[in-house]
Amino acid sequence: MLERLWKCITGNARWIGGCLAMLAVGWALSPAAQPAWWFRRAEPEPSPSPPPAPNGEILLSDGTQADPATREILLSTPVYQPTAEGSLSGHIIAVDPGHGGYDGGARAANRGLWEKVYNLRIALELKDMLIANGATVVMTRDTDEALNDPNPPGRKKRQDMERRAERVLTHGAEMLLSIHQNDYRVASQHGPQVFYRKDCAAGRELAVLLQTNLNEELYPGSRRRANVGDFYINSLGIPSALVECGFLSNAAEEAKLRDPEYQRRIAQAITQSVIEWFARDNLPQAAAREDR
Numbered sequence: 001m002l003e004r005l006w007k008c009i010t011g012n013a014r015w016i017g018g019c020l021a022m023l024a025v026g027w028a029l030s031p032a033a034q035p036a037w038w039f040r041r042a043e044p045e046p047s048p049s050p051p052p053a054p055n056g057e058i059l060l061s062d063g064t065q066a067d068p069a070t071r072e073i074l075l076s077t078p079v080y081q082p083t084a085e086g087s088l089s090g091h092i093i094a095v096d097p098g099h100g101g102y103d104g105g106a107r108a109a110n111r112g113l114w115e116k117v118y119n120l121r122i123a124l125e126l127k128d129m130l131i132a133n134g135a136t137v138v139m140t141r142d143t144d145e146a147l148n149d150p151n152p153p154g155r156k157k158r159q160d161m162e163r164r165a166e167r168v169l170t171h172g173a174e175m176l177l178s179i180h181q182n183d184y185r186v187a188s189q190h191g192p193q194v195f196y197r198k199d200c201a202a203g204r205e206l207a208v209l210l211q212t213n214l215n216e217e218l219y220p221g222s223r224r225r226a227n228v229g230d231f232y233i234n235s236l237g238i239p240s241a242l243v244e245c246g247f248l249s250n251a252a253e254e255a256k257l258r259d260p261e262y263q264r265r266i267a268q269a270i271t272q273s274v275i276e277w278f279a280r281d282n283l284p285q286a287a288a289r290e291d292r
């Protein structure tokens, strides 16, 4: 038995030797076999420069560098990731709850709630529906705040709006929905009103869908049409619409706008419009409905 084994080994001596030699070379080159000084040479050199993130520069949409305060605001942008796959998967949508912080917007009659409160509640509901349909959502704010410095060099409102715009643009949003409430001296005025930027065809298509779906959900039979509106937030170069959900100056409608179920219906109609907008085949029908 031993004799047979010995013959087998000697008969394959060259082959076995080769294998042993390869194992030896492999071990010699492996980390376990190397002295520390050898391996240290393979490690990356510590970088003499400061790490690029999160302390690196942030370029604004016009190519200039953000000042430190703006940079902090952009780094803290509330961005919500999708909670499910859906028809909005892969899309980044910005939601802008109008006003906030020092800027209350319009106010309901009899020293009621400020517009900023309704805007944020509806916008957060909308955000939840969009992420449930697969979208990533960039919020210009998700708390009661304005984005201006306490004492900006120019106007507070302007700095707040410019920083909202940068939150939208530096986070790659493809579409913007700005949520507001209306106010008018004639108390009987009621119903949703959607605005888009003049000469922005994609924004008009979006606004027409929004107005049509909001009419059908909240005031079936209403023929109100989307309108051109010269609002800064609609001028960012992406399809956008400003949605006035209803009139705080109308007591009956203000009571509805405070109701979470009514807020949910508004958010649902907006979400449906966004889904239809991304499925562009529906657009000719929607435009036809608007133009009749």
Ligand SMILES: [Zn+2]
Pocket: 098, 099, 105, 106, 115, 180, 181
């Ligand atoms: Zn407003």
